[in-house]
Amino acid sequence: MDFSTLCVIGMGYIGLPTASIFASRGLHVTGMDINTDIINGLNAGQMHIFEPGLRELVLDELKSGRLQISTQVSPADAFIIAVPTPFYDDKRADMRAVIAASESIVPHLQPGNLVILESTSPPRTTVDIVAPILEKSGLKAGEDFLLAYSPERVLPGRILTELIDNARVIGGINPQSAQAGRDLYAAFVKGEIILTDATTAEMVKLMENTSRDINIAIANEFSRLAQRFDVDIWEAISIANLHPRVEILRPGIGVGGHCISVDPWFLVEAAPDEAQLVKTARQINDEQPAFVADLINQVAGGLNGKTVAFLGLAFKPNVDDLRESPAVELVHHLQAAGAKVLAYEPFKHNAHLPEVQQVSELDAALLNADLIVLGVAHDQFKNIDPADIQGKTPSTLVFDAVRAWDKAKWEQAGFRFCGLARKH
Ligand code: SAJ
Numbered sequence: 505m506d507f508s509t510l511c512v513i514g515m516g517y518i519g520l521p522t523a524s525i526f527a528s529r530g531l532h533v534t535g536m537d538i539n540t541d542i543i544n545g546l547n548a549g550q551m552h553i554f555e556p557g558l559r560e561l562v563l564d565e566l567k568s569g570r571l572q573i574s575t576q577v578s579p580a581d582a583f584i585i586a587v588p589t590p591f592y593d594d595k596r597a598d599m600r601a602v603i604a605a606s607e608s609i610v611p612h613l614q615p616g617n618l619v620i621l622e623s624t625s626p627p628r629t630t631v632d633i634v635a636p637i638l639e640k641s642g643l644k645a646g647e648d649f650l651l652a653y654s655p656e657r658v659l660p661g662r663i664l665t666e667l668i669d670n671a672r673v674i675g676g677i678n679p680q681s682a683q684a685g686r687d688l689y690a691a692f693v694k695g696e697i698i699l700t701d702a703t704t705a706e707m708v709k710l711m712e713n714t715s716r717d718i719n720i721a722i723a724n725e726f727s728r729l730a731q732r733f734d735v736d737i738w739e740a741i742s743i744a745n746l747h748p749r750v751e752i753l754r755p756g757i758g759v760g761g762h763c764i765s766v767d768p769w770f771l772v773e774a775a776p777d778e779a780q781l782v783k784t785a786r787q788i789n790d791e792q793p794a795f796v797a798d799l800i801n802q803v804a805g806g807l808n809g810k811t812v813a814f815l816g817l818a819f820k821p822n823v824d825d826l827r828e829s830p831a832v833e834l835v836h837h838l839q840a841a842g843a844k845v846l847a848y849e850p851f852k853h854n855a856h857l858p859e860v861q862q863v864s865e866l867d868a869a870l871l872n873a874d875l876i877v878l879g880v881a882h883d884q885f886k887n888i889d890p891a892d893i894q895g896k897t898p899s900t901l902v903f904d905a906v907r908a909w910d911k912a913k914w915e916q917a918g919f920r921f922c923g924l925a926r927k928h
Contacts, residue, residue: 505618505687508532511580513605515542515573517553517762517825518622518656519586521663524561527571529691534578535571538604546573554824554851557664577608582618582688585609585634586656588762589623595769597626599633606637613641618650618684620674624709624763625653626770630702631677650681653702654689655709660761660823671695675705713767714782719753720764721785724792727755730925731799737925738907755924757879757905758792758830760819765789765828793830796924797837800903803922804875808842813873813899816880817849817860824851831879834905835860838877846873850884870897876919881908890917 508531512523515537523535537543542552549566551559565571577583587601602623609619619638621630630653635645645651653675658666672693676682682699689697700708723741730737741752759765768786772779801807819829826832826849835845836859846861846869853864863869870876876899878885886908894917902914904923911928914921 505684507581507618507688507691509578509580510534510582510584510688511536511578511609511612512584512586513537513577513608514585514587514601514623515539515546516586516588517555517660517663518658519584520546520553520562521555521558521667522584522586522622522656524558524565524571525664525667525692527565527568528561531570531691533565533571534580535573536575536577536608537573538575540575543573543575555663556661561664577612579612579614580617582620582684583609583612584620584622586622589625589766589770590762591766591769596773597770599625599629602629603633603637606634607640610638610641613638613643613649615643615648616650618652618681618688620651620685620688621653622656624655624713624767624770625706626774627706627710628703629653629706630675635677646678646681650676650678650684651702652676652681652685653705654685655705657709657712660820660825668692669695671698673698673700673705673708675700675702675708677702710767710771713764714771714785716753717759717764717768717789718781718785720756720759721788723753723755724758724795725788726752727925728795734927735925736927739928754907756792756830757796757834757924759789760827760829760831761825762827765819789830793833794837796905797834797841799922799924800838800875800877800905801841803903804901806842807838810843810874811872812838812843812845813869813876813897814838814845814847815866815869815876815878815885816882817847817855817857817862818851818880818882821881822851822883826852826855826857832857832860834877834879849880850882867896870899873897873899875899875901875903878902878904878906878908881906890914890919894918 510531511534512519513536523533527533585605587605590598674685686697727737768782772783817831848869902919911921
């Protein structure tokens with residue numbers, strides 16, 4: 505199948521790069537979002553997300569006229585739904601954006617169109633939720649129009665290269681739909697394109713992120729055991745990983761982001777009787793900020809009334825994304841223990857988070873600090889020279905929660921140095 509026009513619904517971390525790459529391959533693309541601030545910003549050349557190379561690509565494609573940004577869905581040969589699927593407080597999937605996006609396509613759907621759902625979704629969403637909505641158009645899914653599920657698998661910070669190079673799975677509601685999906689993505693995907701059915705593709709995505717969550721949970725649980733037995737977890741992991749079939753991930757302050765900390769719950773919701781290990785891993789990772797806060801409280805001899813310079817709020821290094829961030833959770837726990845926390849996040853100077861006091865300069869956080877906590881291993885923080893910090897703060901205690909700093913250097917600069925299950 506040939507595609508010359510495309511409408512991408514949702515201009516977030518996936519939709520915007522996807523729309524821009526398609527435009528760079530010659531398609532005429534409408535990027536649609538319901539958020540007028542985002543649309544106005546993009547049309548004025550302002551990015552609402554930070555991702556290496558994205559700004560240049562979007563500006564080029566806007567200039568070429570192949571990419572147009574709008575609050576309205578446009579008729580097109582193909583539609584891609586790339587809207588968020590967050591969860592409610594009780595961890596059930598919030599499918600409202602997927603439902604609204606599907607409904608917004610109905611008035612524009614024409615015979616022969618292809619619709620692709622990219623949003624991470626519970627098993628059977630494509631066949632049980634999206635197809636019936638689109639069929640309100642009077643057209644039959646799989647016969648009059650084609651429908652497939654194709655998850656994104658890219659790592660924030662590397663989105664533009666991974667979108668092109670990663671293998672892509674396309675699950676059709678019938679084989680013709682999957683093949684049409686391959687014809688579309690072949691415009692830019694260099695990785696292998698694997699065709700399957702829609703529900704398998706949904707499961708594949710959930711299994712990928714769930715297995716990563718479980719692997720991080722065991723690393724976090726090992727860190728707690730190591731703390732109890734006075735073992736340096738980092739040394740222990742590096743030795744264990746010399747075994748040819750062992751690859752333990754990094755313990756940390758918890759698991760965040762809009763993917764790994766969310767997606768496993770979709771399996772728990774869909775089959776609570778079966779998804780026992782999945783649920784336990786989620787709980788372990790969710791408890792990790794509280795565990796680390798307790799540890800900081802202990803090494804600081806109590807936090808009540810103390811000022812903490814807290815470095816990093818993003819959910820992982822070198823991104824500006826604070827969604828579900830364990831660093832923000834950790835700040836809340838430190839505050840609950842009585843600390844006054846001044847948080848510095850170089851990728852987002854003011855995230856307007858309720859109950860988090862942010863400063864826009866590192867020095868402002870350090871000025872009256874009783875202790876310094878490193879929450880996220882941004883490169884900018886890794887490169888800090890402790891000798892430079894010494895004169896800028898009354899603090900003599902450093903807690904590196906993510907093993908980014910060299911203990912000996914901080915000790916040479918006169919600091920007492922502590923970390924998560926760390927001796928060396
Ligand atoms: N983390 C650890 N220890 C580790 C690795 C990660 O504590 O050893 C933490 C990070 O600090 C972060 C969280 O886990 O808080 C998740 O970070 P991540 O880098 O593992 O993953 P994401 O959420 O940025 O992206 C994941 C990726 N999935 C997998 O690696 C299986 C990505 O490929 C997906 O496209 C993305 O989820 C998504 O959109 O689903």
